[in-house]
Amino acid sequence: MSQLLNQLYTTRWYISKLIDDLEKGNAFDKKSGFTAEIKKELNTAVTLMEGFAPAKDTKKPLLWYPNAVIPNFRQKTKGKYKKNYPKGIIVHWIWAPQVGGKENAEFWSKWASEQGYTFFTLGNDGTVVQSFPLDEWGSHAGESYWPNIGSSVSEHFVGIEIVCEGKIQKFADGKFGNERKTDTGKITRTYVDQSQVRTINNNTDNIAKGYYQMYTPQQEEALIKLILWLKQNNPDVFNLDLVLGHDEVAGPSGLGLVNSNYKNTWRKTDPGGSLSMSMPQFRALLKDKYSKL
Ligand SMILES: [Zn+2]
Incomplete structure (x- = not known):
């Protein structure tokens, strides 16, 4: 069924x-x-x-998020999860302009399929694109570590990439944004409106100090909705304590624990200050919302 x-x-x-x-x-x-x-x-x-669908017949979790846009390409996966379902998730940002709604979300999902990555993609309007079945894992977190999980977190957790500039710089002219090199080696700037900038003055929990473009309210809402569905869809396997930031598994509390190269440093800083709260606060919010479903 x-x-x-x-x-x-x-x-x-x-x-x-x-x-x-x-x-x-x-x-x-x-x-x-x-x-x-x-x-x-x-x-x-x-x-x-x-x-x-009677309860017994639907014991098998769904493999596709009912609210997802499912494009006509598939991202590459590397194998089946041990329990045919992710134990948790890793929150990311894609480090790109926060524009373009559904079409741009599909663009980045397609880009990932060409790069060999696997993840949900959340557009700036809250569109969720899924292009892989939920029982198969693929790369998204790179070198990382989490206690009781080990160093191959992609094998256990599904990635959620949010279309956002993430960590940004403050340019000499006072404007905020990111600089990127084009194929021809030219440096181009993308700007972030001041109203979307969050400043973090000190390292706090998972959040490294610096400037961030915030996720849009639609993105944060879609993220929460997706995670609650992931939990509801397979409550025995999916664990809300394992809703982690990339900056947790590849930052001082994760990778920094085991890899001296990264000791007390951030290899990754997503979601950092792009999410409106710290990851421990986010997990508490999710548990509270889940208990009220
Ligand atoms: Zn990431």
């Missing part, structure tokens, strides 16, 4: 996308209401099947 439901979610996505694409042309008389009718029927079918 849950497999059927998964297939139905995917089908709904493909057909809706096909209709959207067709509607851009003149294939349909939009006034006829024909396409709206198809979409309505698809949603009815999904609702009916969700209502059908």
